[in-house]
Amino acid sequence: MADDRDVLRDIWEGRLPVAFRLSADEVNVMEQPEPYYLLVPRLSYLTLVTDKVQKHFKKYTDEDNTTEVWFDFEGQPLKWHTPIGVLFDLYASKSALPWNITVHFQNFPEDELISCKTKEVIESHFMSCVKEADCLKHRGQVINGMQKKDHKQLWMGLQNDKFDQFWAINRRLMEHTADEPFKYIPFQIHQIDGPAQQCLFKPVTDDGDPLTLKDLMRQVKPDVITESGEMTCIIRIQGVDPPLDTPIQWLSEHFSHPDNFLHISLITDS
Structure with a gap:
């Protein structure tokens, strides 16, 4: 088991300042609305941290033409199933902060992004990754030995940004011996x-x-x-x-x- 709890907590508490801006092509008012600023966890997913962003900008766009909310950085669509920190490191690590992300309500790029209309889609993807990882580490013995409530606690710990709630279960997935x-x-x-x-x-x-x-x-x-x-x-x-x-x-x-x-x-x- 990883015994350096300070490192685990420091990783968990990593944050990125983001300025969300509505796509200029989708603004239905005379002036571009102000950016919406958030401090987002590096470990999370974009679609888990943007409910307030969507609510803030929805009144400025044409609801009749809304497809599915998606995000881009400098024209690069951002994959919701890639962790936020990875997206930043790949595309924006040389950019000044806050990280400017464009919000879209229209023209979902189906040829570049996987659809994600509910948080259940994210949860399903997340748990599939956890199960795959445990198959690699422990032949799946740890995750298969857990109860459904343990799986749910892992997900809720991530979704609610609760370190102790998450690691109370995840520590079992990190167990090993020197031999x-x-x-x-x-x-x-x-x-x-x-x-x-x-x-x-x-x-x-x-x-x-x-x-x-x-x-x-x-x-x-x-x-x-x-x-x-x-x-x-x-x-x-x-x-x-x-x-x-x-x-x-x-x-x-x-x-x-x-x-x-x-x-x-x-x-x-x-």
């Missing part, structure tokens, strides 16, 4: 161009030696680290650029998102 680490590390590598990548990766060698973030990169994205050891991009996790020699088991325990996946963003200098 028996996770079977595989649940991770996704994100880049601006292309889908997220994942594969099977063990946290230790066959001899039991710990593997590191560098080992993971060299297996999955060998072009990220040159033969001389130089980086071709920035590797960012939870807004932090961890040392390459950090054990991947430790990162999985401490830096994973609530879905139990380690989300790794690759950021180019261009």
Whole structure:
């Protein structure tokens, strides 16, 4: 079990200041409405934190033409099922704060985004990720041994931003021993161009030696680290650029998102 509770809490309490602005093409009044400002959790999903935003802007747009609320940053549609912090690290980490996100009520880009009209859709996606992660870590034995109320508590802890409520259950999903680490590390590598990548990766060698973030990169994205050891991009996790020699088991325990996946963003200098 991850025993550094301060690290877990610091990760949980990560926040981003966001200025939500209604798309100029959808304003039905003479003047553009003022932005709506929120301090949003990095660990959450956009569609979980924007009820007030939607209510604020709905009166300024044409309700007859409303399809489904969606968001973009500088023309890039933002995927609701990708955690907010990952979206920021990928697309806006070099931008000044607050992060300017455009709100849309019309012209939902069905060819780029998955529809998400209810919070039940988000919950279903979240729990599917948690179950997949536990299959990788513990062959699914932990999540399958939980009761339905435990699954609900995980979700409610995330939705309501309650650290203690969430970790009272999630600690069981992070349990392991020194002799028996996770079977595989649940991770996704994100880049601006292309889908997220994942594969099977063990946290230790066959001899039991710990593997590191560098080992993971060299297996999955060998072009990220040159033969001389130089980086071709920035590797960012939870807004932090961890040392390459950090054990991947430790990162999985401490830096994973609530879905139990380690989300790794690759950021180019261009």
